[in-house]
Amino acid sequence: MEVTFKDVTLSYDGKREILHHLNFTIPEGTLVSILGPSGCGKSTTLMMISGLLAPTSGKIFFGDQDVTKKDALARKVGMVFQNYALYPHLSVLENIEFPLKMAKVPKKDRKKKAIELAKLVHIDDQLDKKPGALSGGQQQRVAIARALAKEPSLLLLDEPLSNLDARLRIEMRQEIRRIQQETGVTTIFVTHDQDEALHISDHIMVLNQGQIQQFSSAETLYDNPSNLFVSQFIGEPVINTLDITDFDRELEGHVDAEILQRAKKVGIRPEALQDHDTGSETLTTIATKVKHSEKYGREKNALLDFHGKPLLTTEMRAEVADEQELPLYLQRHGFYLFDENGVRIFGGDQDA
Numbered sequence: 001m002e003v004t005f006k007d008v009t010l011s012y013d014g015k016r017e018i019l020h021h022l023n024f025t026i027p028e029g030t031l032v033s034i035l036g037p038s039g040c041g042k043s044t045t046l047m048m049i050s051g052l053l054a055p056t057s058g059k060i061f062f063g064d065q066d067v068t069k070k071d072a073l074a075r076k077v078g079m080v081f082q083n084y085a086l087y088p089h090l091s092v093l094e095n096i097e098f099p100l101k102m103a104k105v106p107k108k109d110r111k112k113k114a115i116e117l118a119k120l121v122h123i124d125d126q127l128d129k130k131p132g133a134l135s136g137g138q139q140q141r142v143a144i145a146r147a148l149a150k151e152p153s154l155l156l157l158d159e160p161l162s163n164l165d166a167r168l169r170i171e172m173r174q175e176i177r178r179i180q181q182e183t184g185v186t187t188i189f190v191t192h193d194q195d196e197a198l199h200i201s202d203h204i205m206v207l208n209q210g211q212i213q214q215f216s217s218a219e220t221l222y223d224n225p226s227n228l229f230v231s232q233f234i235g236e237p238v239i240n241t242l243d244i245t246d247f248d249r250e251l252e253g254h255v256d257a258e259i260l261q262r263a264k265k266v267g268i269r270p271e272a273l274q275d276h277d278t279g280s281e282t283l284t285t286i287a288t289k290v291k292h293s294e295k296y297g298r299e300k301n302a303l304l305d306f307h308g309k310p311l312l313t314t315e316m317r318a319e320v321a322d323e324q325e326l327p328l329y330l331q332r333h334g335f336y337l338f339d340e341n342g343v344r345i346f347g348g349d350q351d352a
């Protein structure tokens with residue numbers, strides 16, 4: 001089901017606006033993550049999609065239908081929360097069957113459907129167990145199967161992996177992706193973990209302070225961040241951020257003078273600082289001094305000093321000593337300029 005928000009705002013108390021003029025469309029059959037720091041309004045947005053919370057103003061559409069005034073039941077959404085909320089006294093099979101029982105589906109049909117779903121989520125070998133006897137990942141599978149039982153218009157997941165350990169989180173996010181692709185159900189996933197969002201989604205909505213910062217693919221967010229916030233929020237290690245005044249004349253002649261005039265902040269991805277000449281990929285060179293270098297795994301990092309400001313590179317090839325002078329080749333790809341409002345005015349694809 002396609003979901004559209006038209007100029008949606010939300011205030012809990014009629015005084016403070018939590019979400020400001022949200023406008024977006026989630027295409028049918030896609031998996032979309034809502035990503036942002038704590039308190040930015042992710043869960044509130046999801047609750048408005050579900051129908052558990054009505055917008056203060058604006059309209060919500062499912063396909064062509066205006067559902068703004070319809071409740072969660074009428075919208076037929078399936079939901080999975082952080083704590084799964086399984087019924088502890090019911091078996092796995094009974095938990096999955098429960099919504100069908102409520103909908104008065106005949107016993108034989110609902111059992112058949114529940115077993116199909118248990119197979120889909122790979123929990124069909126645990127049907128008689130109670131939730132208390134299952135691992136967190138298994139409970140999660142049951143919760144997803146139960147949410148899918150009524151063939152929902154949408155599957156909504158609010159931080160569903162946050163109670164799982166690191167390895168299980170990775171396994172379950174792949175599982176959610178697989179289940180979404182097998183069922184084709186439009187799925188909306190709330191997370192504050194960029195890694196999770198980047199791995200699982202077709203599109204990511206980055207929210208900050210109740211506003212959509214950017215809504216695009218993981219690749220576009222990384223390569224073409226629309227503003228400083230997105231460039232800093234997406235990417236690990238974090239992008240280097242400097243003031244334009246930290247540069248002397250290094251950028252002159254390499255960036256249009258009018259753009260340099262407007263630029264306030266400079267973003268440099270750690271991989272955009274190379275210690276060797278890359279030919280036409282190099283925008284310019286900058287003089288730095290090595291503060292500290294280290295190697296772990298495949299990465300060889302160096303922390304550098306550039307006019308008194310720290311810069312991190314993950315691309316060291318040569319052996320270097322601390323305090324050594326080091327010219328670095330600043331790459332075109334991964335170098336950005338932002339204006340006083342934080343809007344990207346240089347770097348990436350200019351029209352993206």
Ligand SMILES: Nc1ncnc2c1ncn2[C@@H]1O[C@H](COP(=O)(O)OP(=O)(O)OP(=O)(O)O)[C@@H](O)[C@H]1O
Pocket residue numbers: 012013018036037038039040041042043044045192
């Ligand atoms: N029921 C409520 N009444 C009043 N204010 C609320 C209520 N629920 C959330 N808020 C406020 O709305 C803002 C957004 O909250 P929301 O839970 O949507 O953020 P979030 O991005 O999901 O955060 P987190 O990642 O911490 O769960 C916060 O400032 C929060 O304090």
